[in-house]
Amino acid sequence: MSNSDFKGASVAAIAATVTSAIAEAADAKTVDKLIAGIKDKDEQVRTDAWLGAGQVGAPAVKPLAKVMTDNDLEVARAAKRGLWKLVRHSGRPEAGAERKAVEAELVGLLGDGQPVSVRREVLWMLSEVGSGRSVDAIAALLSNNQLREDARMTLQRIPNKKALAALNQALDTAPDDFKLNIAQSLRQRGVKVKGLACVKLVPTKKTSVEPVK
Secondary structure (H helix, E strand, O other): OOHHHHHHHHHHHHHHHHHHHHHHHHHHHHHHHHHHHHHOOOHHHHHHHHHOHHHOOHHHHHHHHHHOOOOOHHHHHHHHHHHHHHHHHHOOOOOHHHHHHHHHHHHOOOOOOOOHHHHHHHHHHHHHHOOHHHHHHHHHHHHOOOOHHHHHHHHHHOOOHHHHHHHHHHHHHOOHHHHHHHHHHHHHOOOOOOOOOOHHHOOOOOOOOOOOO
16 A cells, blocks of 8 residues: 555544534534433423424433333323334334344343333334344343243234244243243244143133033
C-alpha cells in the first residue's frame, strides 16, 4: 500500500468513526426524548410517545424495559405499549437488520438481573420476532419454574428447527410435571409423541363420569 493509499484509508476510517459517533449521539437524544414522553404526566403526551416508539428502534429497547417497572402504573403501561410497538415494527418483512438488532437487545433482557415481569413480557415479544439466535437463551428458562410455561410457548411459536430441537431435548430432561406440556408443544409443531397423554384429554377436576362400555 502506498503512502497516499494509507492516508486515504486512514481518512476513511476516521470519517466512519465520526459518522458512527454522530449517529449514536442522535440515537441517544431520540431515546431520551421518547423516555421523557413516556414519563410525562400528560396522558396525551404519553400516548403520542408510545405510538411513535417503533421508529426509534433497538436503542430504545432496554430503556423502555426499565420504565416498564415504574412505580407509576400509567407510565409503566405506556412503556410496555411502546416496547410492543417497537418490537412489532421491527418485525415487518423488509426490516431484517432492524429486527435482528431488536432481537439481540431483547435477549439481553432475559437474564436473572431483570424482574420476572419484564422477562415474561420479553419472552412473548421474542415469540413474534425471535429466531434461532435467541433459542438458547429462551430454552435456558425451561428450568425456571416461574417462566418455563412462557419459554415453552415461545419456542413453540418460533418457526425454525433449532426451536423444535430445543423442545425435543427438553422432553428428555423436563421434570414429570412438565413433560405433558412439552409434549403438547411438540404435537403443535407436528411431532408425534408417544407415551404421554395429550393435556387436552387429561381431566382437570375429579369426575364421576365413566367411559361408555
